[in-house]
Amino acid sequence: MEAKAKVRYLRVTPMKARRVVDVVRGKRVQDALNILQFAPQAAATDVRKLVASAAANAKEAAKAAGETHNEADLYIKEAFVDEGPTMKRFRPRAQGRAGRINKRTCHITVVVDSMEANKEGTK
Numbered sequence: 001m002e003a004k005a006k007v008r009y010l011r012v013t014p015m016k017a018r019r020v021v022d023v024v025r026g027k028r029v030q031d032a033l034n035i036l037q038f039a040p041q042a043a044a045t046d047v048r049k050l051v052a053s054a055a056a057n058a059k060e061a062a063k064a065a066g067e068t069h070n071e072a073d074l075y076i077k078e079a080f081v082d083e084g085p086t087m088k089r090f091r092p093r094a095q096g097r098a099g100r101i102n103k104r105t106c107h108i109t110v111v112v113d114s115m116e117a118n119k120e121g122t123k
Contacts, residue, residue, distance in 0.1 A: 001067055002077065002113045003058035005050050009084050012043045014106040017081045020047050021108065029055045029074040029112055047108065051076065054112045070114065078111035 010017070020043045024032035029051060036048035055074055062069035084105035093099040 001058055001062045003054055003061050004111045005054035005057055006109045007050050008107045009105050010046055011105055013104040014081050014083045017043045017106050020044050021079045021081050025076055025079045027076055032076055050108055050110050054110045058112050073114040073116055074112050077113040080109055082107045
């Protein structure tokens with residue numbers, strides 16, 4: 001059973017978030033949660049919460065559909081980071097100038113699916 005979770009307007013730059021998401025893409029959910037728990041990047045905590053939310057969404061979707069749910073079969077089918085709006089701020093610089101500071105945001109999407117559903121779809 002496929003399930004999706006999104007976080008929008010996260011105050012992490014897309015480039016830094018992509019470094020974390022690229023590590024867990026295609027892995028089993030349990031393995032991804034373990035990797036993210038000990039990853040040194042700050043974005044890893046937000047991505048970990050998102051993967052856990054997607055797994056919970058899969059469990060609820062399976063329960064609503066009356067299907068069996070095995071959390072060990074879940075894997076991250078898709079994970080991507082899109083750029084969100086940039087907040088522009090200004091800091092005083094030398095000789096009366098102003099320097100622009102870009103506070104970037106991102107949108108992260110994670111899609112999980114069960115391995116057995118994937119095998120049945122390919123037959």
